[in-house]
Amino acid sequence: xxxxxxxxxxxxxxxxxxxxxxxxxxxxxxxxxxxxxxxxxxxxxxxxxxxxxxxxxxxxxxxxxxxxxxxxxxxxxxxxxxxxxxxxxxxxxxxxxxxxxxxxxxxxxxxxxxxxxxxxxxxxxxx
Numbered sequence: 001x002x003x004x005x006x007x008x009x010x011x012x013x014x015x016x017x018x019x020x021x022x023x024x025x026x027x028x029x030x031x032x033x034x035x036x037x038x039x040x041x042x043x044x045x046x047x048x049x050x051x052x053x054x055x056x057x058x059x060x061x062x063x064x065x066x067x068x069x070x071x072x073x074x075x076x077x078x079x080x081x082x083x084x085x086x087x088x089x090x091x092x093x094x095x096x097x098x099x100x101x102x103x104x105x106x107x108x109x110x111x112x113x114x115x116x117x118x119x120x121x122x123x124x125x126x127x
Contacts, residue, residue, distance in 0.1 A: 002026040002116045004034075004096045009121030012086055020081040020121060022096035030054060031101040034079040035114060036070060038092035038123075045095070047109025049081060054101055059108055064090075086125045093120040 008020040024034055031054035039045040049060045049070040058070050069082040079096060097114035107113040 002028075002098055004098055004116055004118035006094065006096050006118045006121040009094060009123045011124045011126065014086060014088055014125055014127050016086050016125070017082070017084045018086065018123060020083065020094055020096075020123075022079040022081075022118060023077060024053075024079055024096070024098055025077050027053075027098060027100070029100065030074070033099045033101055033103050033108060033114075034070075034072070035097045035099070035108060036079075036081045037095045037097060037109075037111065038090075039095070039120075040092040043092075045111050047111075048094070050108040051079060052101065053079075059105060061109070083123070086123075088125050088127045091123060091125050093122050095120040 003025050005023045035050040036048045037045050038048050051058045051070045067085045072079045096118050098116040099114040
């Protein structure tokens with residue numbers, strides 16, 4: 001059974017860093033996509049970063065490029081989101097999600113493309 005469990009959220013000052021972790025277990029094949037999404041109060045859930053567990057390819061939302069890095073540790077079944085130079089507008093609940101490949105690039109930030117979701121971890125960036 002596919003499961004995703006996030007951890008690592010918290011409160012940080014503007015300009016600070018956090019590393020979110022996602023334990024992605026139970027996937028039947030190695031070729032799957034893990035995406036990080038976030039949802040701020042009153043806003044829609046949006047894709048932040050995505051990694052193809054098979055070929056390691058990554059994509060990022062424009063607003064986080066150069067600040068966030070998604071990576072994976074296949075042996076540990078972990079996916080990470082390193083967030084640097086955090087801004088108050090990054091405040092949200094962050095979710096990791098899983099989907100079996102293939103996904104087109106345009107689909108990798110669409111919530112409906114992902115069938116498996118974690119419970120989320122909150123990130124608050126104070127100004």
